[in-house]
Amino acid sequence: MAEALPKRDTDDKQLCQPCSKKSANRAADIFCTTCREFQCEDCSKIHTIYAFMSDHKLVSVADGQTHVSSIDCDDIDVNIYRCTKHNRHFEFYCQEDDALFCSKCAVTSHKKCENIVDIQSMDGHSGCDKLKNELVAAINSTNQVTELLEDADSSLSDDIRALSDKLKDMKVRFIQIFDDFTNEILTHASVYSKSTKDDLAKKKVKCETQIQSMKKTVRTLDSIMSTGTPAEQFITERRMLDDVHNAVKDSTSIHEELSRIDIHCLFDDQVKKFKSKLESEFNSESFNIIYSLPSPCKLEFVRSIELKATSDNLEEPLYSGLSFLPDNRLVAIDNLNHKCLIYDVNLNVKNSYKLPFIPLCVAAVSDDEIVVTSGYTLGILNVSKTNKLTVKRTCEMNASYYSISMMNNDNFVVSTVDHIKPFRIVSISGDESEFNIKTSSKKYPRDTNYCTFICDREILVQTDTDEDKIYIYNIESGENVTVSDKLVKSPCGVAVGPYDHVFVGSNSTKCLVEITPGGRVLSSHQVDMWYPRYIAISKDKKLLAVSNSAKGAVKLSLYKIV
Numbered sequence: 205m206a207e208a209l210p211k212r213d214t215d216d217k218q219l220c221q222p223c224s225k226k227s228a229n230r231a232a233d234i235f236c237t238t239c240r241e242f243q244c245e246d247c248s249k250i251h252t253i254y255a256f257m258s259d260h261k262l263v264s265v266a267d268g269q270t271h272v273s274s275i276d277c278d279d280i281d282v283n284i285y286r287c288t289k290h291n292r293h294f295e296f297y298c299q300e301d302d303a304l305f306c307s308k309c310a311v312t313s314h315k316k317c318e319n320i321v322d323i324q325s326m327d328g329h330s331g332c333d334k335l336k337n338e339l340v341a342a343i344n345s346t347n348q349v350t351e352l353l354e355d356a357d358s359s360l361s362d363d364i365r366a367l368s369d370k371l372k373d374m375k376v377r378f379i380q381i382f383d384d385f386t387n388e389i390l391t392h393a394s395v396y397s398k399s400t401k402d403d404l405a406k407k408k409v410k411c412e413t414q415i416q417s418m419k420k421t422v423r424t425l426d427s428i429m430s431t432g433t434p435a436e437q438f439i440t441e442r443r444m445l446d447d448v449h450n451a452v453k454d455s456t457s458i459h460e461e462l463s464r465i466d467i468h469c470l471f472d473d474q475v476k477k478f479k480s481k482l483e484s485e486f487n488s489e490s491f492n493i494i495y496s497l498p499s500p501c502k503l504e505f506v507r508s509i510e511l512k513a514t515s516d517n518l519e520e521p522l523y524s525g526l527s528f529l530p531d532n533r534l535v536a537i538d539n540l541n542h543k544c545l546i547y548d549v550n551l552n553v554k555n556s557y558k559l560p561f562i563p564l565c566v567a568a569v570s571d572d573e574i575v576v577t578s579g580y581t582l583g584i585l586n587v588s589k590t591n592k593l594t595v596k597r598t599c600e601m602n603a604s605y606y607s608i609s610m611m612n613n614d615n616f617v618v619s620t621v622d623h624i625k626p627f628r629i630v631s632i633s634g635d636e637s638e639f640n641i642k643t644s645s646k647k648y649p650r651d652t653n654y655c656t657f658i659c660d661r662e663i664l665v666q667t668d669t670d671e672d673k674i675y676i677y678n679i680e681s682g683e684n685v686t687v688s689d690k691l692v693k694s695p696c697g698v699a700v701g702p703y704d705h706v707f708v709g710s711n712s713t714k715c716l717v718e719i720t721p722g723g724r725v726l727s728s729h730q731v732d733m734w735y736p737r738y739i740a741i742s743k744d745k746k747l748l749a750v751s752n753s754a755k756g757a758v759k760l761s762l763y764k765i766v
Contacts, residue, residue, distance in 0.1 A: 217231050217232075218231070218232045218242050218265050218268075218269065219231060219232055219242065220232045220233075220242060220243050220244035220247055221241045221242050221243065221324065221433075222241070222243060222244075222247040223244055223247060224322075224324050225324055225325065230244045231244065232244055232265050232268075233245045233248065233265065234248050234262045234263065234264065234265065234268070235262070235263050235264070235265055235267065235268020235269070236248070236251070236260050236261070236262055237260070237261045237262075237263060237268070238257075238259075238260040238261060239260060240431070240433060241433075242265060242268055248262060284439065284440065284443040284444070285436065285439055285443075286306075287304075287305060287306035287308070287309055289306075289308075289309065290306050290308045290309065292306035292307065292308060293306060294306055294323060294439055295307050295310075295322070295323060296309075296310055296314070296320050296321065296322060296323060297320070297321045297323050297326060297438070297442065298314050298317045298319065298320050298321075299319035299320070299321060300317050300318070300319050301314070301317065302442075304323070304439060304442050304443065323435045323438055323439060324434075324435050326434065326435060326438035327434035327437060327438060328428075328434065328435075328436075328437035328438030328439065328440055328441035328442070329429055329434065329437045331437075331438070331441035331442075331445075332425045332428055332429050332437050332440055332441050332444075333425075333429060335421075335425055335441065335444060335445065335448040336422055336425040336426065336429070338448060338449075338452050339418045339421055339422050339425075339448060339451065339452065340422060342418055342451065342452045342455035342456070343415055343418050343419060343422070343455075346411050346414055346415050346418075346455050346458055347411075347415065350408055350411045350412060350415070353404050353407055353408045353411070354408070357401055357404050357405075360397060360400060360401065360404075361397070364393050364394075364397050367389070367390075367393060368386075368390060368393075371386045371389055371390070372386070388477070410458065411458060414451070414454060414455055414458060417451065418451050418455065421444065421447070421448060421451065424440070424444070425440065425444070428440045499726075500705075500718050500726040500727035501701060501702055501703075501705060501718060501727075501729075501765050501766065502729075502765070502766045503716075503729045503731075503748060503763040503764070503765060503766075504763060504764040504766055505732065505761070505763055506747075506761075506762040506763055506764055507550060507551050507761070507762050508551075508732050508733070508759050508760070508761040508762070509551050509759065509760050509761075510757075510758070510759055511523065511751075511758040511759060511760060512758075516541075516556070517538070517541045517543075518541065519540035519541050520540065520755065520756070520758055521538045521540060521541060521543075521758060522538065522539045522540045522753060522758065523536045523537060523538060523539075523738055523751035523758075523760055524537055524538075524539040524563075524564055524565060524651075524738060525537035525539075525563065525564060525565035525566040525576070525577075525607075525608075525738060526566070526697075526738050526739065526740035526749050526750075526751060527566045527567050527568040527574065527740050528568060528740055528741070528742040528743060528747065528749070529568045529571065529574075529587065530568070530570070530571050530743050531571065532549050532742050532743075532744075532747060533546055533547065533548060533549070533554070533587075533591070534546070534547040534548075534549075534551070534740065534749050534762075535547075535566050535568060535574055535587070536566075536751070536760065537563045537564065537565060537566045537576060538563075539562065539563060539564060542558060542559050542561070542562055542563060543556050543557060543558055543559065543563075544556075544557045544559055544563060544566070544574075544576065544585065544593055545557070546587065546591045546593070547760075549747070549762075551760060551762055554591040555591040555592065555593060557593035559576070559578075559583070559595070560595065561576075561578040561581055561583060561598070562578055562579070563576045563577070563578055563583070564576075564577045564578055564579065564605075564606050564607075564650075565577045565606055565607045565608050566608070567608045567609055567610055567616060568610075568743075569610070569632065571587075572586055572587050572588065572589075573585070573586060573587065573596075574587055575608060575616065575632075577605045577606060577607070577608050577618065579604045579605070579621070580600060580601045580602075580603070580604050580605075581598055581599070581600060581601065582598065582599040582601055582605070582630065582634060583595060583597075583598045584596045584597050584598070584599070584632075599633075599634030600634075601630070601634070601636060602636055603620050603621075603623045603628065603636065604620065604621040604622065604623070604650075605618040605619065605620060605621065605628075605630070606618070606619045606620070606621055606650055606651065606653065606654070607619040607653070607654040607655055607656075607697070607698075608630075609655065609656040609657050609699075610657065610659070611629065611657045611659065612659060614631055614632055615629050615630065615631050615632070616629070616630045616631075616632075617629060617655055617656070617657045617664060618630050618655070619648070619653045619654055619655045619666070620648065620653065621648060621649065621650045621653070622647045622648070622649065622650075623647060623648075624645045624647065625638060625639075625643065625645075626643055626644060626646065626648060626653055626655070626666055627639070627643075627653075627655045627664065627666060639664070639677075639679060640679075640682075641677055641679060641682050641684070642682070642684075643675075643677070648668075651669070651696075652668070652669040652670050653666065653667070653668065653669070654666070654667045654669075654695075654696055654697055654698050655667070655698065656698045656699055656700055656706070657700075658700050658704050658706070658721055660704060661678075661704055661721055662678065662679040662680045663676060663677065663678055663679065663704075663721055664676075664677045664679060665677075665698055665700075665706050666698075667695035667696060667697075667698050667708055668695070669694050669695060669696055669711065670694075672688065672692055672693055672694060672695065673686055673687065673688050673692070673695070674686070674687040674688075674692060674695055674698075674706075674708060674719065674723075675687075676721070676722075676723050685722065685723035686723075687719060687723045687725065689717075689725045691710065691713075691715065691717050691725055691728045692708065692710060692717055692725070693710050693711070693712035693713050694710065694711035694712040695708045695709065695710060695711070695717070696708070696709040696710075696711045696736075696737040696738065697709040697736075697737055697738040697739040697750075698739065699739040699740055699741040699748070700741060701718070701741045701745055701748070701765060702745040702765060703720075704720075704721045705718050705719065705720055705721070705726065706718070706719045706720075706721070707719075707729075707739055707741065707748065708739070709736040709737045709738065709739050709750065710728070710736065711735050711736065711737050711753070712735075713728075713736075714730055714731055714732075714733065714734055714736065715728040715729060715730050715731065715736070716728065716729045716731060716736060716739065716748075716750065717729075731750055731761060731763075732759070732761055733750070733752040733754060733757070733759045733761060734752060734754040734757060735752045735753050735754045736750050736751075736752050737751065737752055737753045738750065738751045738752075741765070745765060746764060746765055747762060747763070747764060747765065748762070748763045748764075748765055749761070749762050749763075750763070
């Protein structure tokens with residue numbers, strides 16, 4: 205706190221706080237630095253009665269006021285504890301007007317008010333804590349925008365370089381004319397790039413300014429909550445309520461304004477000039493740079509069902525594999541009861557089939573075919589339109605496999621169990637091969653290593669449950685990214701969603717984590733279950749199914765992706 209506590213009599217003497225709570229106005233004689241309270245001589249005698257208070261330090265009122273004023277927080281505005289009209293300490297709170305006021309205001313402005321409370325009897329700690337939490341959430345949101353703006357800057361530069369390469373390729377055909385055209389385009393692009401980067405920088409400064417302001421307020425609230433008296437905390441809450449709400453509103457506004465940026469760099473004039481020179485040789489090329497910042501998806505809850513042991517299920521079900529057929533029927537693998545089940549879009553069971561092997565995971569291949577892993581066995585099953593399941597054939601493998609995901613029309617990517625390669629390629633006919641990329645030689649126990657494949661980008665995503673990490677491998681370039689984030693806790697099942705964003709089950713939380721193909725953690729989505737572990741996303745990227753491994757509270761839930 206930057207000032208002593210409110211004084212209550214007309215000559216501005218410091219009053220005894222315990223007496224004030226009893227509606228008695230007595231001057232304080234000492235200040236207890238441990239109790240953080242001004243006390244009169246009679247009230248201070250309690251320190252001689254109780255042994256646990258014998259080591260409390262008692263100082264003079266003047267020293268006490270200095271002590272209270274010396275709290276280490278430069279961000280506290282001392283004026284928030286004084287009435288701006290009379291420059292006196294606040295003493296009362298009017299519930300009718302929702303206003304803090306001093307003793308003079310009580311006479312001039314609140315004579316007729318009935319619901320007036322002595323602020324010494326109020327406690328604003330919980331209110332300050334709520335304001336702090338709102339600000340922290342707003343800071344995190346604005347920090348995310350700042351990071352995305354940095355990505356925009358980098359991506360814009362990459363796009364400009366890509367445009368230059370495109371122009372150089374065209375130069376082979378158009379020689380001297382194209383040289384002139386290239387110079388014009390790149391000059392225009394360079395000017396545009398500079399102006400756009402300046403604009404991005406200004407937006408980033410705006411975010412950072414907002415963050416610093418909110419952090420300053422958070423520090424104030426932290427100091428008040430840890431060292432201020434209940435009355436000071438209450439005053440802080442009431443005085444800072446509107447400011448905090450305005451700051452949160454501004455942060456939300458900034459996020460909505462900046463979380464999605466479309467950058468358009470047009471070269472219409474240059475293209476027209478080029479066309480006039482080359483006539484019909486060049487009339488269809490487009491020279492537009494359009495870049496959109498990634499934004500997180502939203503999940504809307506549809507339905508959830510509890511999975512329990514029944515007369516048909518001797519064990520409590522454990523759905524260790526999920527996959528959507530193209531028509532959005534959901535295939536579920538019950539590992540403990542050795543079953544494969546078919547659900548409709550409302551999570552109604554359409555069929556349940558007892559498998560001749562212990563199933564682990566599943567991938568839908570087509571409208572009528574699925575593949576199920578079972579350690580060293582791969583099972584290929586037919587699924588009819590009437591939900592009849594038939595085992596077509598099985599393949600014996602050279603390694604033990606767990607998770608499985610489509611890589612292309614002919615191949616799957618599978619995670620291994622106790623193998624020197626964390627993942628491998630298996631063809632629909634059962635042939636096994638390796639990826640030509642460098643990976644860890646760590647051997648993973650069962651249920652600690654999952655993977656999926658982003659087909660359009662040739663990117664493989666692997667989760668390491670024990671290490672709290674996600675590995676993203678670019679198969680074409682050989683580059684890889686390691687994702688380690690406070691939101692990623694015991695990552696398990698993984699699936700590809702809209703915009704090639706990857707959804708990962710964070711088994712130690714109640715959340716699914718959303719990550720960009722480049723490895724940026726965009727968001728976490730809370731789900732209605734503990735230990736979400738296994739995920740599937742429909743082919744049209746509009747539905748998400750998730751199951752968990754919480755013994756006694758096993759669920760299967762369905763969400764819409766919007």
